Amino acid sequence: MNISKNDVLELRRRLKKTECTFGRMCGCYVNSGKQVVLKFGQQFSELEDDEFYKYLEIAKKTLSGTLGSNLLELSFARDEQAKERQQYLLALKSSKLTNDALLDRLYEQVIEQYAYPGNYLILVYHDVYDVMTRTKDNAELDESSEVYEYMLCAVCPVELAKPALGYREEENRIGARERDWVVGLPDLGLVYPAFSGRGSDVNAVMYYVKTGRPSHPEFVEKVLGCTPQQTAAEQKLTFQHVIQDAFGEEEEKAENAFFHIQKTISGMVAEQEEEEDRPPFALTAEVVSDVISEVDMPAPVREQIEKSYAQSFGDMPPAAHNVLDSRLVAEGTQRVHTAELEQKVLDLKQRLAERQEDAEESAGGEARIVLRLPEEKADCVRTELVGGQRCLLIPLESGEAALINGVSRVL
Template sequence: MRKKDILELKKRLKKDHCTFTKMCGCYVNGEKHTILKFRETFLNLDEDEYFKYLEIAKKVLSGTIGNNILELNFPTNEDLINERQVSLMQLKNSQLKDDALLDDFYELIINNYDYTGNFLILIFHDAYDVITKTKDNSKIDESEEVYEYVLCAICPVSLSGPGLRYFEEENKIKARIRDWVVDPPTNGFVFPAFIDRSSDVNSIMYYTKNAKDTHPELMENALGCYSRQTATVQKETFQSIIKDSFSTDENKADKTFMEIQENLNNMIDEYNSMYDDTDCEPISLTNKDIQNLLIESGVPEEIATKIEKSYVENFGDDLPLAENLIDPKALKANEQRKKEEHLLKQVEVLQTRLEQIKQESAVDDETQLPAETNDDNVILEENEDINLEEASKTDLEETLETSSNEVQDTNLEDNEVNPNYDVILQVKPEKIPQIKSQIIDGQKCIVIPINEDEQTTVNGLDDLI
């Protein structure tokens, strides 16, 4: 199912392009009792109603594929007849003129829609003369086929909120009458599906407003299809599978999940780099892919086995697309974590090296020749060694300071300074233990010892202290 197929249908739902023939509806209350049934010739509707109903139909073709629009498939079994598929075909072929077929359809929705409250079932019939297109998308004035379909929208009907309004006849402000208002659809479908600019009677385009509340009972019981999870649900399920496998070790679970996310993202990038065609089929994450992913991420064998088993139990044959399992926030957090770890490691290495140089310098001081020696060459060599050591120490200290500042700056990137702070300090790491809080003349102060050879800057101004 492609986005451009859905857009092609949606673009036609305008005043001058819409070809809906009939529209039927059934209003149901919270006790699942039918209150009203109606049938309208769509083009004969009043203009206000026409556009309101048209907006409802458009919503069923809105959202993202994989999250709001799912491709549902009927079970393929040549020995069994899918009654739901047959009844939908009959409804479509009747062009919504058969009351018995409509009543059966309404009952099917009412009995299998898990919803508390009033709702309206709307169903539209359309016949779209699909115009031939050349490879460069130029239209040719001839038809490839007539795509005949029905579009169903299920809309909650809610009581408007209490309020005041102006009554012109009485010239008064009084409490307004609360009305039952038809809301935008929460679920719906198009049958047959429109795939590759053609009718696919073995598929349904299913719409859900809430990606976390898809009403699988409608997919399975009312429409007779296999239920599908949205990308949002798949991503959350995948994250739960990984993290639940580590029991109470949350830190280990989070770190492993971020590693898996990075490796999964790299796998997708490698696949995409192999194909220049933007319409290439996205990859599904098979059980074998999961095994390789866990090995590459360094997951222990015992936990990896648990994850693989849970993956099969949750997804079965309905394998999720790899891109649906990517969590951009986890990728960003992992990148930040690795950057900080790298910088901290650099600081540790430099600190160790600095300590070594100090120790070597101390040993050299103890073994220096007396100053009164007349061996000018020896004294010169010693002075050269001392200068080199001092230069090395200076370079290392500067690098250490730079690396420490980079770590601090890295942490500040994702944690902006609170604008309510009046005093913000940034000192070298070795000065931190010297900072004290002290009461001076009844005023709480921050005391930082400053040596004669140390320089300071406050708000960009040097040597104010």
């Protein structure tokens, strides 16, 4: 990965009222039947303040997330179709969004490939950023080292506002509020060319996916001409299915194996995180093979896991922390600890019961009172007749206490 966290933050910090340099912004509103309802375009600086900040918030969200998790660096596929897509994106960017034919082509491709059942809004921004030269101590010099020209695209769901009561001013009463169509934050978005090493990378696209949403591989492949990648959430789910499917209907064994695999990966990630400068390590097929070799499972299951893992991830193995379910490891470890404690209690009860049986047998089957005393007290115990009743006497010093049936008593 060439895009760094600092690259993303540098672009994101500029999206403020005083620093934003967006030029033109265009949009296309699409209904649930994939029909175009509205197209528009205007200079970003001419927006009313309320609209300015809302559109800026959408653009900023497209630059949020975690690199390698839901913020992906995509590379163009190595074929003629991908090359043609790349040339098209460069042309659209260079047009500064003034070419309606190029914009319409983008809208048509998104509508064709974006799988969404409701209404949505396609937004496209154009920007030119004078990247200032920086000294070794990270101070900016008053001169530009590069002009970074790019476009940002965001696809936002549009949904009806929730039903609510409100003040109806014309009637001076509280009544049902009219439900409006509200533009939400982006479901997916992209920046092209990517901003990498404080410069333009025409061979990469920075691709944003909302957390928990699918990565839309058909969109990546057909619209962008890039090789699809899974988000961290998708990688985690795929990895879980690889383990579960290998065990078939033996769900309990699958869960137990998955927990032990996750626990091993957790230890590997923790060890790696101790070294701050060490990059995240990839969970290659070889690493997975080593991990599952330590887990008790039949040989055919192990072979199936290795085969399915290689087929699922191929030459793009996930980072280990992407498939790690920390919550599962924590909960599973707690269950194991609780089970161990419960077993210790059962063992202790068993030993006490055995001692009781032994004591009764040694007394010829007669019920006996069992005492546990310090050695120095045991020699002082005696029996005497008290009121005609044979009693067991234990002398107590001043302030000493006795625990009787679990209750402490000072006698």
